[in-house]
Amino acid sequence: MQLVQVRDKQFEPYLSEAVILQKVKGLAAQLNKDYEGKKPLLIAILNGSFIFAADLFKHMTIEAEISFIKLASYKGTRSSGHVITAIGLDTEVTNRHVIVIEDIIDTGKTLTAFLPQLYNQQPASLKIAVLLHKPEATVYPIAIDYCCFTIPDKFVVGYGLDYDGFGRNLPAIYQLHEEG
Ligand SMILES: O=P(O)(O)OC[C@H]1O[C@H](OP(=O)(O)OP(=O)(O)O)[C@H](O)[C@@H]1O
C-alpha cells in the first residue's frame, strides 16, 4: 500500500481520483436534471470545497451561478457560543434556488450554525450537496439532499481536504493510517 505523509501523520489510499470523478459527474448529471430552467445558485464553502465545487460545476451544463464563501467563527459576547458569519456572499439569495456545496459533513456543526442564515434570506429552495458524510460522527443532524460518499469516522485528506493546512492538493482521498 502506498502511504502518503502529511505533516506528522501517514495516510492510506481510500478513494481514487477516477472513483471520485465518476461520482461527481453523476451528481452533476442529477443536478442538471433537477434544476433545469431554475438557474440555481451554488454556494460553495471554502476552503475545503474548492476542488469538489470546481469539478462539479465544470460538469453542469444548465444555466447556473456559483459563489464562494468563507465562514468566520467567533465567540459571541453572550453565552450563545459560536456564531458563524459568511464572508464574501455577494449574490442575492432571496428567491433563488440555492445549493450549498460542502466537502464534508463530520459533526454537522458548521452547517447547523450556518444554514439558518441562508433560510433567513428566504431562498426559493435550499438543498445541500456534499462530497463526504460521516454519519457515525454527526451529532448535529443535517438533512443532506445529495451525497457522493458515506464514509466511516476516520480522518481523511486530499481533493481539497486538509490535515493541519496541508494535503489539499492530493488528487485522491486518503484515510488516516492506523498502525497495528
Ligand atoms: O461537520 P463539521 O464537524 O462542522 O465539519 C465540516 C467542516 O469542517 C471543514 O472545514 P474547516 O473548518 O476545517 O475549514 P476548511 O474548509 O478551510 O478546511 C469542512 O470543510 C467543513 O466545512
Ligand code: HPA
Ligand atoms: O476528516 C476530515 N478531514 C479534513 N477536514 C475535516 N473537517 C472535518 N472532518 C474532516
